[in-house]
Amino acid sequence: MNKKILIPxxxxxxxxxxxxxxxxxxxxxxxxxxxxxxxxxxxxxATTTTASTGEKIGIADCDDFIAKYEACVTxxxxxxxxxxxKAGVEQWRTSWRQLAANPQTKATLAGVCKQxxxxxxxxxxxxxxxx
Numbered sequence: 238m239n240k241k242i243l244i245p246x247x248x249x250x251x252x253x254x255x256x257x258x259x260x261x262x263x264x265x266x267x268x269x270x271x272x273x274x275x276x277x278x279x280x281x282x283a284t285t286t287t288a289s290t291g292e293k294i295g296i297a298d299c300d301d302f303i304a305k306y307e308a309c310v311t312x313x314x315x316x317x318x319x320x321x322x323k324a325g326v327e328q329w330r331t332s333w334r335q336l337a338a339n340p341q342t343k344a345t346l347a348g349v350c351k352q353x354x355x356x357x358x359x360x361x362x363x364x365x366x367x368x
Contacts, residue, residue: 294333296343299350303330306357309366329353 293300303326310322333350336342358368 292330294330294346294350295337296333296346296350298347298354299329299333299337302350302354302357305354305368306361309361309364309368313361313364313366 294303307323307326310319310326314322333346336346336349354368358366
C-alpha cells in the first residue's frame with residue numbers, strides 16, 4: 238500500500254518543483270549579440286519538437302498533456318528558460334514510461350497526469366499558454 242502511494246506522490250512533488258522553478262527572463266540590448274540569439278531559436282525548437290513528438294507514454298491523458306505542454310513551451314516560453322521546461326518534460330516522459338510499464342502503477346498514472354495537467358495549466362498561464 239505504501240509503495241502505491243509513494244510513487245505518485247513523488248511524481249506530484251517533482252511536478253511541483255518543475256512548475257515552481259521558473260527563471261526570470263532578462264533581455265540583452267547589446268546589438269552584437271542579437272543576431273546570434275535570433276538564429277539559435279529557429280533551429281533548436283524544430284529539432285527538439287521533431288525528436289520528442291514520437292515518444293508516447295501509452296496513456297491518453299499523459300500523451301495529451303505532454304503534447305500540449307511541449308507546444309506551449311516551444312511557442313510561448315522564452316529561449317533562455319525553454320531548456321529547463323524541456324528537461325522537465327523529459328523527466329516526466331521517462332518516469333511515466335516506467336510507471337506505465339508496471340501493472341501495479343499503470344492504473345494510477347492517468348490520475349497523476351491529470352494532476353500534472355492542472356498544475357501546469359495554472360503555472361503556464363504566465364506565458365499565456367491556454368489549454
